[in-house]
Amino acid sequence: xxxxxxxxxxxxxxxxxxxxxxxxxxxEHNRLYWYRQTLGQGPEFLTYFQNEAQLEKSRLLxxxxxxxxxxxxxxxLEIQRTEQGDSAMYLCASSIDSGRVEQYFGPGTRLTxx
Amino acid sequence: xxxxEQSPQNLTAQEGEFITINCSYSVGISALHWLQQHPGGxxxxxxxxxxxxxxxxxxxxxINIQEKHSSLHITASHPRDSAVYICAxxxxxxxxxxxxxxxxxxxxx
Numbered sequence: 001x002x003x004x005x006x007x008x009x010x011x012x013x014x015x016x017x018x019x020x021x022x023x024x025x026x027x028e029h030n031r032l033y034w035y036r037q038t039l040g041q042g043p044e045f046l047t048y049f050q051n052e053a054q055l056e057k058s059r060l061l062x063x064x065x066x067x068x069x070x071x072x073x074x075x076x077l078e079i080q081r082t083e084q085g086d087s088a089m090y091l092c093a094s095s096i097d098s099g100r101v102e103q104y105f106g107p108g109t110r111l112t113x114x
Numbered sequence: 115x116x117x118x119e120q121s122p123q124n125l126t127a128q129e130g131e132f133i134t135i136n137c138s139y140s141v142g143i144s145a146l147h148w149l150q151q152h153p154g155g156x157x158x159x160x161x162x163x164x165x166x167x168x169x170x171x172x173x174x175x176x177i178n179i180q181e182k183h184s185s186l187h188i189t190a191s192h193p194r195d196s197a198v199y200i201c202a203x204x205x206x207x208x209x210x211x212x213x214x215x216x217x218x219x220x221x222x223x
Contacts, residue, residue, distance in 0.1 A: 033210075037155075042118075042200050042213030056209050089155050102147075102162055103211065108155035 002026060004106035006092050012112045013082055020078045021109045025094030032075050033103060034067055035091040036060065043091055049075060050097060082113045117141045120201050120214035127221050133188040135217045137201030140182065145204040147211065148175050148186045150197045157200070160186070191221045 005024045013019050025032050030051050035043035046065070047057045051072035061067075064082075069075040079086055089110050093103040118139045127133055137146070148160040161168050161175040163184065168175050172191075177184040188195055201214040 035211075035213075040215075042202070042215045043157075043211075045210045045212065048209055058210075091155070091157065093157075102159045104159070105149075105157040110155065 004092055004094050004104050006090075006106040006109050008109060009107060010110050010112075012114065015082055015084060015113055017082055018078065018080045019082060019111065020076050021090055021111075022074060022076050023092030023094075023106055024074045025092070026104055027073075028096065029094035029104070030072065030097045031095045031103075032069055033093040033095075034075070034077055035093065037089040037091060037108070038087075046077075079111075082111075084113045087111055087113045116214070117212050118201055118203055118214040120199075120217050122217060123215065124218045125220070127191050127219070129192055129221055129223050131191050131221075133191050133195075133219065133221075135186045135199050135201075135219070137184045137186070137214055138182060139184075139201075139203045139212075141203065141212070142206050143203040144206050144208050146177055146184050147202040147204065148184075149200040149202060149213075151200060151216065152197050160199075188219075193221045193223050196220050 007022045033048040034046040037043040045058050047067050049069040064080045067077045089108045091108045092106040095101050095103045121136045145164045147162050151157045163177045172189045174187040198216040200216045202211040
């Protein structure tokens with residue numbers, strides 16, 4: 001399968017714990033995006049990378065959130081000191097380096113903070 | 115007011131009916147996307163439009179840039195079309211998508 005993959009698919013954690021999610025984009029794609037989707041809502045943009053450079057971050061990305069893409073391939077999204085409001089589906093997407101192209105989405109990681 | 119508004123929020127149809135989902139936006143865009151999301155979260159891109167009309171099988175998408183409005187039509191709807199349909203607009207810089215809240219479509223046999 002050469003699509004976008006995300007791990008884990010589901011994560012249940014207790015409030016205050018740290019969690020890390022991983023996204024593996026399509027191999028030739030150098031743009032990688034993170035989105036968050038809460039129940040019944042459309043996704044919201046969090047951040048995006050072009051190769052290893054993080055070029056834009058949403059104000060939704062508080063200082064408890066950090067994203068990296070150290071070698072320009074896979075990316076990780078870490079949430080520190082999780083809160084119940086962080087419960088959501090975290091979606092990753094990738095695309096080639098061009099403005100008007102499709103983004104290909106991964107299956108998402110569903111986070112539940114208890 | 116959201117930058118991207120979809121209507122209706124929920125739509126129930128009988129198999130075979132013609133379906134229209136509407137999307138209005140209030141910001142400048144470089145392109146508009148229609149996406150399909152099935153239970154479990156997976157999102158599939160259906161169309162990307164910057165002008166005019168596109169057709170793929172039973173799906174048709176149109177956009178009117180002057181009116182900042184797009185429609186997604188499904189002809190001869192089928193229960194397997196049941197999903198959430200999401201409109202998203204791409205920023206002029208091309209770096210981010212802004213999504214509507216989605217339209218939950220249920221097609222009954």
